[in-house]
Amino acid sequence: MEQAPSSEHYKKCAIEPITYIEANRLGFHEGNIVKYITRYEYKGGMDDLKKAKWYIERLIEREEKPNDQRKRRIRQSHDKF
Secondary structure: OOOOOOOHHHHOOOOOHHHHHHHOOOOHHHHHHHHHHHHOOOOOOHHHHHHHHHHHHHHHHHHOOOHHHHHHHHHHHHHOO
8 A cells, every 4th residue: 555645744753643543443533632632733733732632522422421332332343343
């Protein structure tokens, strides 16, 4: 597979967020948190921190759901791999 072009704000990182996200099989919310936290100093500043916070708050809401709903969601996401 051809490598996606790397943006300048990720070239300063020891590891690109996409590599970390895929290697750790992070979900959508977690992946976006990693992405925005990683790049905020070099690209979006406070806007990226606010985006990361939004995803963290959504993740917390999701994780606070009753256990049976969470287990079903986790099982379905793992079945995709």
